[in-house]
Every structure is written in C-alpha cells, then in structure tokens.
Amino acid sequence: MKYINHEELLKMEPQYRVQVINSLSGFKSANLIGTRDENNINxxxxxxxxxxxGASPALVGFISRPDSVDRHTLRNIQQIGQFTINQVNADFWQAAHQTSARYSDGECEFKQTGLTPHFIDNSDAPFVKESQLKYALKLNEIVPIRLNNTLLVIGEITDILCDKAAIKADGYIDIESLNTVMVSGLDSYHTSKRLSRLSYAKPGILPTKISLDGKS
Amino acid sequence: MKYINHEELLKMEPQYRVQVINSLSGFKSANLIGTRDENNINxxxxxxxxxxxGASPALVGFISRPDSVDRHTLRNIQQIGQFTINQVNADFWQAAHQTSARYSDGECEFKQTGLTPHFIDNSDAPFVKESQLKYALKLNEIVPIRLNNTLLVIGEITDILCDKAAIKADGYIDIESLNTVMVSGLDSYHTSKRLSRLSYAKPGILPTKISLDGKS
Structure with a gap:
C-alpha cells in the first residue's frame, strides 16, 4: 500500500492532484443536465x-462550480427554475463527454454532439431523447458551500420517463439493463456487472442474495 | 417508455417510491465510513x-440522515472530528452491506461483520484493512439541508492509503483494478467494466480514447 500524508498531498502538482482526488470518492453517476435559457436556447x-x-419529497442534488463550463447550466436553472436529468448509457457516452467542451453561449450542445432534444408538456427544459431513464425537476434550493465556493443545487422530481421493462415489481429500476454508465476519476467511463441484490440487513442474520424483483 | 407524472409519483406506495427514487440518480459509490466514539468503540x-x-482543498461530502442507522457515524464525527472513508470492493461487499443493520450502541460493526480495523498514527478513526483505497478526513463543516432535515457532512482529506499499482502516471487511480463496487437502488451491488478513458473535450474536436496512463 502506498501511504500519502498530508504534506505530500499538498505538494502534489495541481493536475496530478486533481486526478488523484477525483478518484477517491469511488464510481460516480454519469448524467446529462438539460436546461434552456430565456432565449429558448437549449x-x-x-x-x-x-x-x-431523499425519497419523500423526491429530491436530487448536484454540485455546480460557478466559474467552470457548468456556468450556463446554473444560470439557466436560476432563470427558468426547471431542469432535466438524463442517465448516460453506453450508446452515447462519447457524445455525453463531449458536452463538457467549453462551448460559447450561443452554441447548443445538442447540435454540437448529435444528441436529440425532446420535450414534454409539463417542463420547459429539454430531455435527451437517447436516454432511457430521465426526469424533470423544479429548482427547490441552492445551498452555498462556502469552503470552496461551489453550490449545491437541489431539485424536486416532478416527472419521470423510463424504459418500462427496467422497472421491477418492487419499484427497483434495473439501470444495468439500460446500459447506464458511470465515471471514475475525471474521464474514465464504465458499464456495470451485477453481483446481486441483497436482502435488508438485520443484526444477527447475514444478508442473502435476492432476485431482481426483490424476492428472496 | 413509461411516463410517471407528479400526481402518480406522490400517490406511490411509500416502499415502492423509495425504490424508484433511489434508482434515479444512477450508480452510487459504495463506501464504508469508519469512526470511533469517546469510549474508543469503533x-x-x-x-x-x-x-x-473539490480537489483544492481536497474535500469530500456525504449525506447523513440523523434519524437512521447513520446516527452513530454522525455523532462520532461530531465528537471526535475525524473519520475514514474506505472503498468497498468485491472481496467484502456482503460484509459491507451488513453494516447497515441497526446494531445497538455498544455493538461494533467490525466484530459483527468480520472486517478488520486498522489505524495510522495521524488519525483516531479506524480504517478497514480489507479496503484497497481509503483515506482519513478531518471534519470541516456540517451544512444543514432544511428541505428534508438531512445534513451534508464535509471532510478534508488528510492521509491516503492506496494499492500502489492502481495509481497511474497522471494520478488517475484505476479503481476498477481494485474491484471497487458500486450500488444501484438501495441494495444492488455491481462491479465495473471499462469502456475507456477519454481525452479532454474541446469544441470542434471529438474526444478520443486514451490509455489508462492518460496518454493519447
């Protein structure tokens, strides 16, 4: 095992450090956030x-860095009060990565990457047609994280669109069957291979493998 | 595609709703948080x-629900000001799941699940010996999320322990080689299968696959 102490961590070359620290939290979800500005540019x-x-109310959060390419997303959410979250799958992971390029204000990432905007009646924000699990949210709160000037953006889920076959009897959604991808570090993409679902843990009894439908 | 509107979402049976909503954010990292109380119980x-x-300062956050089994973790972090985060891998994912059982205050999850506590000089909080990537943190801030009475606990990384072979030339850590697992929904565990690392995205140029070492 390599041991890195605090002094060594602080002395790391900045780009190396960014790679190391971004690897520590484990696998990260890969999602596209869809917004629209006041001029209807997606x-x-x-x-x-x-x-x-949280599930009740149904809340999802994400971290925004106001000085990065995220800034258009943040501004649009503040202006319109709505956004969509779209799970990235193995059919369009490279196009999804390309949305992180620093496009200028008038350039639409849908057009630049070949992804297709899709709308429903209840939301002004664009969905990604190619995503098999996606949902609309209304902005609920923006919590400032003063330690590093990031923002925790919290939305409440209003509408869900999901491939029907992936929703199991107990409500679990088999996102592996949708080929949903995840990220490690800054730029590595992965699909998943299920070990198993496990029964609810109770003291004194070891958890057992359960079926995809949540049955023992 | 199944479309679930807001009214249908609100009417869902609570346990079904918990499964659905927990599936929406995508794959989640699986980590064991190690703490110690004032009586030196791990x-x-x-x-x-x-x-x-954030990478500079090196900050990691997690959400704590004060009324759940998390409560011992939260109380210990508040008392001692330190904790460890240990990536779960495919060698002990079932023992890791078992730590979510509602053990009483005097029962040590290490003893109950067969995992091994491990200490370093600079931290009072226990590491999980079986984890191949783990780090110590000092408590930096607890941010209340008033919308649902959860807490965002933020720690600064002080010391890192990692399998040496997994650290690549540019600082990227190959957590797939460590068999790090992830969670979907509440109880499904998965290993990963890499698609590729991708080059930094720039407008007008499609990203290309790069090597594990970060080379084009």
Missing part, C-alpha cells in the same frame, strides 16, 4: 456529482 | 452518498 452538460437526497 | 457504516466536492 443547453446540455455532463455532471458526475448528481446524488440522491 | 463504528462502521456503509454510505452510498459519498461524493467529490
């Missing part, structure tokens, strides 16, 4: 920081 | 909400 950007915040 | 709990917050 925006699309990949985020690896989307995370579950 | 605690270990699995979290699927650990996420990267």
């Amino acid at each position: 925006n699309l950007a990949i985020f690896s920081s989307v995370f579950h915040l | 605690n270990l709990a699995i979290f699927s909400s650990v996420f990267h917050l």
Whole structure:
C-alpha cells in the first residue's frame, strides 16, 4: 500500500492532484443536465456529482462550480427554475463527454454532439431523447458551500420517463439493463456487472442474495 | 417508455417510491465510513452518498440522515472530528452491506461483520484493512439541508492509503483494478467494466480514447 500524508498531498502538482482526488470518492453517476435559457436556447452538460437526497419529497442534488463550463447550466436553472436529468448509457457516452467542451453561449450542445432534444408538456427544459431513464425537476434550493465556493443545487422530481421493462415489481429500476454508465476519476467511463441484490440487513442474520424483483 | 407524472409519483406506495427514487440518480459509490466514539468503540457504516466536492482543498461530502442507522457515524464525527472513508470492493461487499443493520450502541460493526480495523498514527478513526483505497478526513463543516432535515457532512482529506499499482502516471487511480463496487437502488451491488478513458473535450474536436496512463 502506498501511504500519502498530508504534506505530500499538498505538494502534489495541481493536475496530478486533481486526478488523484477525483478518484477517491469511488464510481460516480454519469448524467446529462438539460436546461434552456430565456432565449429558448437549449443547453446540455455532463455532471458526475448528481446524488440522491431523499425519497419523500423526491429530491436530487448536484454540485455546480460557478466559474467552470457548468456556468450556463446554473444560470439557466436560476432563470427558468426547471431542469432535466438524463442517465448516460453506453450508446452515447462519447457524445455525453463531449458536452463538457467549453462551448460559447450561443452554441447548443445538442447540435454540437448529435444528441436529440425532446420535450414534454409539463417542463420547459429539454430531455435527451437517447436516454432511457430521465426526469424533470423544479429548482427547490441552492445551498452555498462556502469552503470552496461551489453550490449545491437541489431539485424536486416532478416527472419521470423510463424504459418500462427496467422497472421491477418492487419499484427497483434495473439501470444495468439500460446500459447506464458511470465515471471514475475525471474521464474514465464504465458499464456495470451485477453481483446481486441483497436482502435488508438485520443484526444477527447475514444478508442473502435476492432476485431482481426483490424476492428472496 | 413509461411516463410517471407528479400526481402518480406522490400517490406511490411509500416502499415502492423509495425504490424508484433511489434508482434515479444512477450508480452510487459504495463506501464504508469508519469512526470511533469517546469510549474508543469503533463504528462502521456503509454510505452510498459519498461524493467529490473539490480537489483544492481536497474535500469530500456525504449525506447523513440523523434519524437512521447513520446516527452513530454522525455523532462520532461530531465528537471526535475525524473519520475514514474506505472503498468497498468485491472481496467484502456482503460484509459491507451488513453494516447497515441497526446494531445497538455498544455493538461494533467490525466484530459483527468480520472486517478488520486498522489505524495510522495521524488519525483516531479506524480504517478497514480489507479496503484497497481509503483515506482519513478531518471534519470541516456540517451544512444543514432544511428541505428534508438531512445534513451534508464535509471532510478534508488528510492521509491516503492506496494499492500502489492502481495509481497511474497522471494520478488517475484505476479503481476498477481494485474491484471497487458500486450500488444501484438501495441494495444492488455491481462491479465495473471499462469502456475507456477519454481525452479532454474541446469544441470542434471529438474526444478520443486514451490509455489508462492518460496518454493519447
């Protein structure tokens, strides 16, 4: 095992350090966030920081860095109050990565990457047609993280679109069957291989493997 | 595609809804958080909400639900100001899941699950010996999320322990080679299969696959 102490961590060359630190949190979800500005120009950007915040109310959060390419996403969400989150799958992971290029304000990432915008009646924000699991959110709160000037953007889920076959009897969605991808570090993409679902853990009894439908 | 509108979402049976909503954010990292209380009793709990917050300073966050099994972790971090995060791998994923059982205060999850505590000089919090990538943190800030009474716990990374062979030339850590696992929904565990690392995205040029060492 290599041991890196605090002094060594602080002395690392900045780009090396960014790679190391981005690898530590483990695998990250890969999601495209779709927004629209006041002039109806669509925006699309990949985020690896989307995370579950709660089921009731149904809340999802992500971290925005106001000085990076994220800035159009943040501004649009602040202006329109709505956004979509679209799981990236193995059919368009390279196009999804390309949305992280620093396009200028008038350039639409959908057009630049070949992805297809798709709308539903209840949301002004564009979905990604190619995504097999996606949902619309309304902005609920933006929490400033003062330690590093990032923002935690929290949305409430209003509408869900999902490939029907992936939704199992107990509500679990088999995102592996949708070829949903994940990220490690800054730029490595992966598909998944299931070990198993496990039964609810209780003291004194080891968990057992359960079926995809949630049955023992 | 199945379309679920807001009314249908609100009417879902609570346990079904928890499964659906927990599937939406995509794959989640699987990490064990190690803490110690004032009486030197070790605690270990699995979290699927650990996420990267920034590289400089090196910050990691996770979400704690004060009324759940997380409560011992939260209390210990508040008391001692230190914790460890240990990536779960395919050699001990079932033991890691078992730490989510509601053990009482005096019961040590290390003893109950067969995992091995390991200490370094600079931290009072226990590492998981079986983990191949782990780090110590000092508590930096606890940000209340008022929308659902959860807490965002933010730590600064002080010390890293990692299998040496997994650290590549540019700092990227090949967590796939460590058999690091991820979670989907509440209880499904997966290993990964790499598609590729991709070059840094720039407007007008499609990203290309790069080597594990970050070379074109």
